[in-house]
Amino acid sequence: MNTRKLVFLSLLVALGTALHVLEAMLPNPLPFPGVKLGLANVVTLLALYLFGFRSGLAVAVLRVLTGSLLSGTIFSITFMMSLSGAVLSTIVMACLFRRSESFSILGVSMAGAVMHNIGQLLLASYLIETRGVFYYLPVLIIVGLPTGFLTGYISRLLIRRLKEYVR
Amino acid sequence: MTRADKLLIAFILLIAVAGYFLVPLLSDEGLEKTNIIIKMKGQVVKTVPIEENKKSAFTLRGDKGPFTVEVDGGRVRMVESTCPDKICVKRGWISNPGETIICVPYEVIIYFDARSPVDAVTG
Numbered sequence: 346m347n348t349r350k351l352v353f354l355s356l357l358v359a360l361g362t363a364l365h366v367l368e369a370m371l372p373n374p375l376p377f378p379g380v381k382l383g384l385a386n387v388v389t390l391l392a393l394y395l396f397g398f399r400s401g402l403a404v405a406v407l408r409v410l411t412g413s414l415l416s417g418t419i420f421s422i423t424f425m426m427s428l429s430g431a432v433l434s435t436i437v438m439a440c441l442f443r444r445s446e447s448f449s450i451l452g453v454s455m456a457g458a459v460m461h462n463i464g465q466l467l468l469a470s471y472l473i474e475t476r477g478v479f480y481y482l483p484v485l486i487i488v489g490l491p492t493g494f495l496t497g498y499i500s501r502l503l504i505r506r507l508k509e510y511v512r
Numbered sequence: 513m514t515r516a517d518k519l520l521i522a523f524i525l526l527i528a529v530a531g532y533f534l535v536p537l538l539s540d541e542g543l544e545k546t547n548i549i550i551k552m553k554g555q556v557v558k559t560v561p562i563e564e565n566k567k568s569a570f571t572l573r574g575d576k577g578p579f580t581v582e583v584d585g586g587r588v589r590m591v592e593s594t595c596p597d598k599i600c601v602k603r604g605w606i607s608n609p610g611e612t613i614i615c616v617p618y619e620v621i622i623y624f625d626a627r628s629p630v631d632a633v634t635g
């Protein structure tokens with residue numbers, strides 16, 4: 346890995362961490378508890394589109410690690426859920442991205458947001474040994490679509506401008 | 513936004529709507545509830561036998577603070593909790609076997625212990 350890529354990815358992780366922590370401080374105006382804007386996923390998308398699957402996955406995992414470290418939730422159940430959500434989401438996004446002639450980054454991001462929630466609930470249902478967590482899934486999915494759209498839109502704007510600085 | 517994107521969104525929405533109707537099917541309707549069980553981190557911490565018109569409430573210690581559970585006959589709810597999102601509190605009352613109240617940060621599940629009204633089915 347060349348130095349430029351290393352620095353770029355590190356900056357993305359740092360940015361993602363800052364976004365993760367910041368978002369946790371934002372109050373939630375909606376009647377749905379536990380939903381997030383997922384702004385930190387912008388950096389995952391950037392890493393994925395600019396550098397590929399492995400970089401995207403690395404940035405996603407590192408961002409969850411450092412973000413939860415700074416938020417005080419590291420190695421808690423919340424952290425496990427975030428991690429599984431981020432990994433599942435990145436894998437699915439990478440798969441969609443590879444066929445990117447059909448899907449735009451908006452679709453990829455929305456799918457990623459939904460898969461992130463599903464990943465979180467899957468792990469929660471396993472760790473707490475109940476399937477009841479899934480009663481909240483339809484709500485999370487429907488809220489996930491617009492948040493995914495937002496992160497996708499922001500990512501698209503950024504990728505256009507950042508493309509020339511990569512390599 | 514491409515055509516494939518829109519198909520994807522439609523597909524996802526379909527799953528969400530289907531899930532809304534399918535998830536309750538995972539529950540055990542039609543069984544008789546015998547007890548209300550509270551589990552924390554996989555261990556049963558409280559069992560409340562169901563008696564009509566009997567109310568009770570108790571406070572338990574979660575990871576980062578206490579939470580209070582109230583029982584009224586055959587239904588139960590989380591009255592208040594010190595967890596961050598309080599999804600468990602917003603759940604409200606549950607009264608059917610298969611319904612659950614879950615507090616993820618504290619790893620708490622409240623559910624009904626239910627048995628089938630018949631002992632066996634032949635044929």
